[in-house]
Amino acid sequence: MNGETITNKNFARLLAEFEQNYPAEAPSPRRVKDILQFLKNYALPYFTKNKLTELNEVEVTKLFDWRRQNYRRSPPSNSTILAEMSNFKVFADWCYRRGHFKKKVEFDRPHLVESPRAHFTEKDWAKLTRFLREWVKAAKHKSGPIVRDRSMLTNYI
Numbered sequence: 001m002n003g004e005t006i007t008n009k010n011f012a013r014l015l016a017e018f019e020q021n022y023p024a025e026a027p028s029p030r031r032v033k034d035i036l037q038f039l040k041n042y043a044l045p046y047f048t049k050n051k052l053t054e055l056n057e058v059e060v061t062k063l064f065d066w067r068r069q070n071y072r073r074s075p076p077s078n079s080t081i082l083a084e085m086s087n088f089k090v091f092a093d094w095c096y097r098r099g100h101f102k103k104k105v106e107f108d109r110p111h112l113v114e115s116p117r118a119h120f121t122e123k124d125w126a127k128l129t130r131f132l133r134e135w136v137k138a139a140k141h142k143s144g145p146i147v148r149d150r151s152m153l154t155n156y157i
Helices: 011-024 029-049 057-069 078-097 122-137 145-156
Strands: none
Touching (some): 011 029, 011 078, 029 078, 057 078, 122 145
């Protein structure tokens, strides 16, 4: 089983130690802020209510099941959960490196369901670009701000 018994420290003490020491190792202050925000807002309340005696894939799954039900604004998307799992993984790996866990904690992450944006067909694209060229030519004056703005929009598209 991955992960094992935690040292005698409770989650709040581990989090305080992490907050004090991790910024020196972190790639950026923004990353530290994101990790701490997740840990304080969700992991700490969860592990305060559900004592952390062993950290394994089952416990991590329970944490993120709980997280999906407990949110502040709106239910988290899969991409949010993935980002938060990454944040939790950083914390768990840090705890392992510091000797708080006997084994490294491994857990599966959900796969993102891609939702690609709709795209133009070739026929739609040809119609749009033809219209834009004619639209630039249809301006009353052949120079000035209107022609410039229409040309810029055409080039932008």
